[in-house]
Amino acid sequence: MSTAATIDKISSIIDQNKDALIARLAEAVEIPSVSGSAKYRPQVVEMAKWMAKSLESIGCENIQFKELGNQKLDGQDVGLPPVVFADYKSGGAGKKTLLIYGHYDVQPANKSDGWNTEPFKLVHDEKTGRLYGRGSTDDKGPIIGWINTIEAHRQAGIELPVNLKFCFEGMEESGSVGLDGLIENEIKNGSFFDGVDAACISDNYWLGTKKPCITHGLRGIQYFKLSISGPGADLHSGLFGGVVHEPMSDLFQIMSRLVTPAGEILIPGISDLVRPLTDEEFNRYQIMDFTVKDMDDATGSSTTIADDKEKILMARMRYPSLSLHGIEGAFSEAGTKTVIPAKVIGKFSLRLVPDMTPDKVVELVEKYVQSEWKKIGSKNTLKLDAEPGGKPWLADPNHWNYEAAIRATEKIYGVKPDLTREGGSIPVALTIADILGKNLLLLPLGRADDGAHSTNEKIDILNYIEGTKLLGAYLHEVAAATS
Amino acid sequence: MSTAATIDKISSIIDQNKDALIARLAEAVEIPSVSGSAKYRPQVVEMAKWMAKSLESIGCENIQFKELGNQKLDGQDVGLPPVVFADYKSGGAGKKTLLIYGHYDVQPANKSDGWNTEPFKLVHDEKTGRLYGRGSTDDKGPIIGWINTIEAHRQAGIELPVNLKFCFEGMEESGSVGLDGLIENEIKNGSFFDGVDAACISDNYWLGTKKPCITHGLRGIQYFKLSISGPGADLHSGLFGGVVHEPMSDLFQIMSRLVTPAGEILIPGISDLVRPLTDEEFNRYQIMDFTVKDMDDATGSSTTIADDKEKILMARMRYPSLSLHGIEGAFSEAGTKTVIPAKVIGKFSLRLVPDMTPDKVVELVEKYVQSEWKKIGSKNTLKLDAEPGGKPWLADPNHWNYEAAIRATEKIYGVKPDLTREGGSIPVALTIADILGKNLLLLPLGRADDGAHSTNEKIDILNYIEGTKLLGAYLHEVAAATS
DSSP states (O other): OOHHHHHHHHHHHHHHHHHHHHHHHHHHHTSOOBTTOGGGHHHHHHHHHHHHHHHHHTTOEEEEEEOOOEEEETTEEEEOOOEEEEEEOOSSSSOOEEEEEEEOOBOOOOGGGTOSSOTTSOEEETTTTEEESTTTTTTHHHHHHHHHHHHHHHHHTOOOSSEEEEEEESOGGGTTTTHHHHHHHHHHHTOTTTTOOEEEEOOOBOSSSSSOEEEEEEOEEEEEEEEEEOSSSOEEHHHHTTTBOOHHHHHHHHHHTTBOTTOOBOSTTTGGGSOOOOHHHHHHHHHSSOOHHHHHHHHTSSOBSSSSHHHHHHHHHTSOEEEEEEEESSBOSSSOOOEEOSEEEEEEEEEEOTTOOHHHHHHHHHHHHHHHHHHHTOSSEEEEEEOOOBOOEEOOTTSHHHHHHHHHHHHHHSSOOEEEEESSOOHHHHHHHHHHOSEEEEOOOBOTTSOTTSTTOEEEHHHHHHHHHHHHHHHHHHHHSOO | OOHHHHHHHHHHHHHHHHHHHHHHHHHHHTSOOBTTOGGGHHHHHHHHHHHHHHHHHTTOEEEEEEOOOEEEETTEEEEOOOEEEEEEOOSSSSOOEEEEEEEOOBOOOOGGGTOSSOTTSOEEETTTTEEESTTTTTTHHHHHHHHHHHHHHHHHTOOOSSEEEEEEESOGGGTTTTHHHHHHHHHHHTOTTTTOOEEEEOOOBOSSSSSOEEEEEEOEEEEEEEEEEOSSSOEEHHHHTTTBOOHHHHHHHHHHTTBOTTOOBOSTTTGGGSOOOOHHHHHHHHHSSOOHHHHHHHHTSSOBSSSSHHHHHHHHHTSOEEEEEEEESSBOSSSOOOEEOSEEEEEEEEEEOTTOOHHHHHHHHHHHHHHHHHHHTOSSEEEEEEOOOBOOEEOOTTSHHHHHHHHHHHHHHSSOOEEEEESSOOHHHHHHHHHHOSEEEEOOOBOTTSOTTSTTOEEEHHHHHHHHHHHHHHHHHHHHSOO
């Protein structure tokens, strides 16, 4: 059978299974595997067991619960949920091996937060074709997609064209505690991750609501805390206003010199680190399914700095940014208070893009802030603290892993996917790409409006079912690709 | 008897009464007349009755409890403590009439706040000669000083050389609720305040700890709230950093353009409103008992903008200042958060000096902020709100009221008092000066280190006893002065 014919056959079985696949997702959504709260920890573990059982049912081998020890949560000492490892070994030699990462934990949800339906019950809205429920799109729908497609292969009697290694964690929504260490150890021991050729994560979203995309980059982050202190205690502005150097006046001077209202970063040397734009890359922004209105809808306002689509997309995806987040130690409540705060800590962060690194950024920011501070001539004391940084990530989209995903998307959706980069940071993506040293692909199933961390989270049935087909098609295109 | 001989005689009686005067203050301190808490309201009223009884015992007439209605406090509807009015009518025609204001309520105090002794028990520290207790200096010591001196006159058989009108309130520490309205009404009705020639308030402190002072000015205040809003909700800086005009970047630009780190106000027109410095005034700063070290001790740091005494004193007393207090709506906790706040409200205030008025300042600030806002070119929305302002107050120190106080101080302390202005605002002073239209004098009894609103509040016995003498001497010097 040709690749195309095989994909068609698998897809038609997935279509026939539709009700069962929705039922499977419903079963998973009903387990409130909220990782951020101690009281739900048993349910997170229950969900790990549900995953293991499902993986077993489709013929996975070597299913392991990797324990990560304990954590302090809500004043209790609770066990971390296990990372679930599993192998799907396909028959025949010379097949590629893919690492599949996903997470089985979810964000908190209460009906009283503003949900129209019970968050931990999958509700099928027939009119819109949407499935509402916590975890439907983040990330239970996508990880069950893998189970669904393997099941369809087994029902069709078609052997999987690649080997798969699953790594499903239960702490993604709560900082992926323990995961980095586990992956590093496994690499060192040369065991589970041995022989992986490339990796795939389905844990992000289409850029908009109509056109599929494939994601090959993420911005990094470097967070700073800028402390300015002087007086021994908070002072009364009547008695001391005009008399002393006020830490707030100093802080506003320094922080206002970091970035312009038009988003221009004023720190010398930052823009030199940004990889130049090529025509090929610019073309990607031009063809992306996105409008200024989409951005306005997302921000609930008309406040974009640029007025054209390409500049807006590039601002999010390929340029650094600097945001001022707030001040610790100053008056922050409603009302009026005539205080001169004795010590204030300004918080700001930069989003990093290639070839910026946290180290280089810290060096440039430190140098600039100290030089501006000297100009100010205040008798107060300044201290700049850099938090642990996160590097940007950018994969080569000309790699066979991407070529396979692009062809698979074209087969299932009949359209060439947008090749996007995301403005945010997904630390686990960086860990996997960095530690493995293999090409990583982000292959989203859901849409921009799924409301991942929000109320009324949903996945469209179309995205769930076509997404399941897409994962299957991707495996066959990977097998067909010349590496 | 000459004025000097009379003052000597009264003073010697006050010395003889020393133990009784301390006992009287102890009695008052033991009534916890905390106006800021509903549970102490009966004690505030008890203190009003104690005042009335004391005023009666020294021969006051027309003692009235002026009721001010109710207030909401700690979720309860409680009655406001009365303002106590009383007349002391001296025999003989042609005598001047002074209005004496003071307050019988106190700040909260708990031993657990860091007091070394029970706050509502007057503790005599023999070694230091200090009397510790809540209200000892603010303002029970001073108001009892008036009772003490009249008592001494009666014991000496010396008639008071002036008529007195007492106005003692019980809400000074809690915003003087209802007082303005009462005074205005009384003026309209032409009753209690009829015939007042000048006023005196003993409710502030020496500039330092060694030399007495007399205070003839206070700065006013104009508070602003600067709102900048744009996005419909808080945004994630990964997804939207660099894409939208961030309200925080805009706010830092505007607020950093209000004042320099050296305290220079950047709003055009403000400095033109400041009354020029005369040689006579400058000389007052030169002779003031104050050092840079005193200011460093007060701020717990070495952060004065100026390095000489006169500039420091003028910055507090005779120049305006602008302080940035904080931001409402931004991230203000410890830790890190990568938020782009959707709406932020910057808080800042100016301290006003003659001839600035709140209206003129609001006009200049509004004009400047709007013009800077246009330069910024942001798509966000700016709104500037001005709170109700307070005018500065400045009395003519060449008035007989001041001349009398200066001579009295020289008699009692053997030194010419510093003629100071205060950096803060005392709203009731402005009300009395404004509504009465008469010269007002601030005649402090306590010292700078009394810790008025703090733990371990104290008054030195020297200040209490010599202060009582000072009040008596002042009355005689008023009578002797040519008006």
